[in-house]
Amino acid sequence: MSIEPITGRYITVEIAGAPRRIYFEEAGQGRPVLCLHTAGADTRQWRHLMNDAKVTADHRLIAFDMPWHGKSLPPEGFETEEYLLTTEDYIETVLAVVAGLGLERPILAGCSMGGRIALQLAALHPEHFGGFIAIEASDFQPAWYDIDWFHRPDAHGGEMGAALVSANISPYAPNAERWNTLWMFMQSGPGVFRGDLSFYTRDDSLIGRLAQIDTGKTPVHLLVGAYDLTCTPEDAKRTAAAIPGATVSVMDELGHFPMSEHPQGFRPFFLDALARMPRVAAQAA
Amino acid sequence: MIDRFREIATRLEDQPHLLRLGRLFSETVLIEIEGDEIYLTFDTGRIVSVVAGPSRKTPWRFALRTDADALEQFWQARPAPGFHDVFGLAKIGRGRIDGDILSLVKNLRFFKEVMALARCKEEAAA
Numbered sequence: 001m002s003i004e005p006i007t008g009r010y011i012t013v014e015i016a017g018a019p020r021r022i023y024f025e026e027a028g029q030g031r032p033v034l035c036l037h038t039a040g041a042d043t044r045q046w047r048h049l050m051n052d053a054k055v056t057a058d059h060r061l062i063a064f065d066m067p068w069h070g071k072s073l074p075p076e077g078f079e080t081e082e083y084l085l086t087t088e089d090y091i092e093t094v095l096a097v098v099a100g101l102g103l104e105r106p107i108l109a110g111c112s113m114g115g116r117i118a119l120q121l122a123a124l125h126p127e128h129f130g131g132f133i134a135i136e137a138s139d140f141q142p143a144w145y146d147i148d149w150f151h152r153p154d155a156h157g158g159e160m161g162a163a164l165v166s167a168n169i170s171p172y173a174p175n176a177e178r179w180n181t182l183w184m185f186m187q188s189g190p191g192v193f194r195g196d197l198s199f200y201t202r203d204d205s206l207i208g209r210l211a212q213i214d215t216g217k218t219p220v221h222l223l224v225g226a227y228d229l230t231c232t233p234e235d236a237k238r239t240a241a242a243i244p245g246a247t248v249s250v251m252d253e254l255g256h257f258p259m260s261e262h263p264q265g266f267r268p269f270f271l272d273a274l275a276r277m278p279r280v281a282a283q284a285a
Numbered sequence: 286m287i288d289r290f291r292e293i294a295t296r297l298e299d300q301p302h303l304l305r306l307g308r309l310f311s312e313t314v315l316i317e318i319e320g321d322e323i324y325l326t327f328d329t330g331r332i333v334s335v336v337a338g339p340s341r342k343t344p345w346r347f348a349l350r351t352d353a354d355a356l357e358q359f360w361q362a363r364p365a366p367g368f369h370d371v372f373g374l375a376k377i378g379r380g381r382i383d384g385d386i387l388s389l390v391k392n393l394r395f396f397k398e399v400m401a402l403a404r405c406k407e408e409a410a411a
Contacts, residue, residue, distance in 0.1 A: 144376060146386075155391045163393035167370035171363040226366045229376045 006050045008071075013096040015067070016075075016089060022097060023071035024064035028056025031130070031279065032106035034098065035063040036114025038136075038257060039196030040161055041184040042070025045111070048263030049270060059274065062106070064097055066090075068192045083195035087203050090117045091124065098128055107277045109133040109270075112231065112256060113200045119220070119239070123209035126218040131277035133270070135223045136256045138235035139210060139242065143201035151191040158186040161193045168256030170227035172265065181260045207242075215245030221273045222246060225254035247276065286353060287323055287337050289360070289403045290316065294325075294332035296402040304330045307395040312388060314396070315348035318356065330395070347384035349400075355379040362405040371397050 008025045025043050027050040035046045043063040050061045065072040068083055075081070094117060098106065108129045110118035115137025122132045145164060150157040162185040169178050185193065213220060220243055224236035233250045240248035251258060251269050258266035297303055307330025315338075316323040322338025324345065336343070351374055358368035367377035374380030382389065389396060 145372075149387065149390050155387075160390050160393060163397065164372070164390070166394070166397065167372045167376075171369050227369060229367065229370070229373050 004047075004051050005056065006047060010071075011097070011100050013093075013100040015093050015096055018075055020067050020075060020093070020096075021073060022064050022067065022093075022100075024062055024097070024101070025050065026060060026062040027051065028058075028060045030058040030060055031277075032060045032062060032103045033274070034094070034103060034106040034108050035061060036094070036108070036110035036117065037063065037066070037069065038112035038114060039200055040165070040188045040193030041181075041257075041260075042066075044070070044184060045181070045257060045260035049259055049267070052263075052267065055267075055271065055274070062101065062103070066093060068189060068195070074189070083191050085113075085195050085199035087117070087120055087199065087205060090199065091120060094121060095125060095128060105130040107131045107133060107274070109135065109273075110137065111135040111259065112137070113196055115222075115231075116200060116206065119213070119243075120206055120209065122213045122218055122220055122243075123206070126214065129218055131219040131221075133221055133223065133273045133277070134239075135258065136225060136228050136231045136236070137222060138231045138239040139207045140204040141201060141230060141235065143197065144230075147194050147197040147201060150197070151194040157190055157193060158188050161185045161188060165256065167229050168227065169261045170225060170253055170255040170265075172227075172253040173255065173261040177261050177263065181257050184260075210239065210242040211244065213243045213246070215243060219276055219278065220246040221276050222248040223251060223258070223269050223273060224248065225251045225256060225258050227253075227255035230256055249273075286318055286321070286356070287335060289356075290323055290325060290332075290335045293399060293402045294335055297330075297332055297399060300398075300402070303395060303398055306330070307392065307399070310392045310395060312346035313344065315343075315345040315350075315384070317348060317350040319352050332399075345384060347382065347386060347389045349374075349380060349382055351380035359400070360403045360405060371400055 006025050006027045012019050012021045037045045042065045046063040068074045108118045115134040118132045118134045150161045162182040222236045222240050224233050240246040311328050313326045324336045324343050326334040367373045
């Protein structure tokens, strides 16, 4: 028998003028690191790092489920709402969680759409963060598929979504973690993956904001897997080149969900990224 | 190359989970390799015929058009980036998928894993 150090709780914050009950998990002590999951998934993607004693020895990792995802319910009235994530709502959600949990300038580590919003926050609200780890993140990715495939009455969006994103998982990923990663997509609520992809594939507003990121105050390090077909190494390098002072590492044997699909392979890259982030004075316990 | 697809058809018979996943899939798929046509006809998840073209009279639901080297790379145990997935071939410009794409997407896991049955070794993943 073993009991993991991860603990889960709920916080209610106000987003878009209405309360949202957000599920979050945390583990460790020290410098706070707020972790953002990918589209169509949830906090479980971070569980390996949160169970990694070397990471949590001096870092407090916090991850939360976006509304509509995992254990965070959709807002009241969702049954008649078309879920379409926007940059504005996403930013408001992250900032509300930072404030609600009293996090003092956490490092923001986001993957895929989480990496995209991390770069948006680096450009627009850097004063709330100590640094940014943008994983499988780029300036803009138009869809190379039809996002409407993933929400239709005659097929299972979760199964189709999982089959699509399997294209982004490295053949080096352990088989069990490949399927654990895909399971989250299979479980995603109807229309949620589509609504996330709407943000990811249609909003190109980050492109014009990259140059205003001040890495002298808040460092930006990008991590990208060679097997990521959605955000390729070329996409990440182009994005890093547009941010003065940003750095990028290519992970040869990893794909689009590195912390989830191949935690051991990702671990050294994440530790290196953390080492690149500054130590700020006061850290919330 | 057609022998590789006959091998896939044989291996599919030993994959009960794929036969279950494909139980509603009864379509013909065109595989075109540098202009050479191969028609795979599925019946409730089984490949019941592997027929070489050319044919102007065989209807097909969707097609994967690629080249022999790309397929051989796809069938490596650990393919290089882009060659590791059917959609990857399209993304890197080494393949094209056309026809009824929605039919493919509805059966995407099934089709991908069937195509990967010719992979080199036991730990190969779809």
